[in-house]
Amino acid sequence: MEEIDVNSSTPLCPSARAEVGNSAVFGVIAGTVENPQVAYLKQVQPLTDELMVLSGSVTPTEVFRIAAPCAETGCQHFDGANCGLATRVANQMAAVSENLPPCPIRRECRWWQQEGKAACMRCPQIITDNYLQSEQLREVATPKAV
Numbered sequence: 001m002e003e004i005d006v007n008s009s010t011p012l013c014p015s016a017r018a019e020v021g022n023s024a025v026f027g028v029i030a031g032t033v034e035n036p037q038v039a040y041l042k043q044v045q046p047l048t049d050e051l052m053v054l055s056g057s058v059t060p061t062e063v064f065r066i067a068a069p070c071a072e073t074g075c076q077h078f079d080g081a082n083c084g085l086a087t088r089v090a091n092q093m094a095a096v097s098e099n100l101p102p103c104p105i106r107r108e109c110r111w112w113q114q115e116g117k118a119a120c121m122r123c124p125q126i127i128t129d130n131y132l133q134s135e136q137l138r139e140v141a142t143p144k145a146v
């Protein structure tokens with residue numbers, strides 16, 4: 001797989017799918033099934049075929065937080081200017097961190113660029129493929145009609 005360009009002018013989506021290509025792992029899902037939390041890596045790691053295999057019988061986004069260049073108009077959450085998912089996470093989710101998490105993609109992250117600290121304080125609870133998510137998280141993750 002192609003290595004992500006963290007110096008690109010396109011912001012990174014911190015909740016990207018593995019299959020989009022040009023993606024990288026910046027966190028591993030830790031915690032419990034009931035209370036998963038992202039453990040951030042010190043350095044972004046390219047999403048290689050070996051990492052894909054390590055995810056085993058689950059989707060890579062059940063065990064990794066993956067970043068990729070924002071798809072912008074190719075994404076159901078993008079309204080032409082902003083990421084609606086970032087806005088909903090920042091405004092509707094409770095903060096789960098008292099300090100900024102040690103995130104290796106912060107400078108390039110669309111959520112950070114758009115929502116700042118509010119998104120970062122909620123980011124550790126976001127699991128892209130979480131099949132036991134709360135009703136609130138399900139509602140936040142659902143794109144709104146524009």
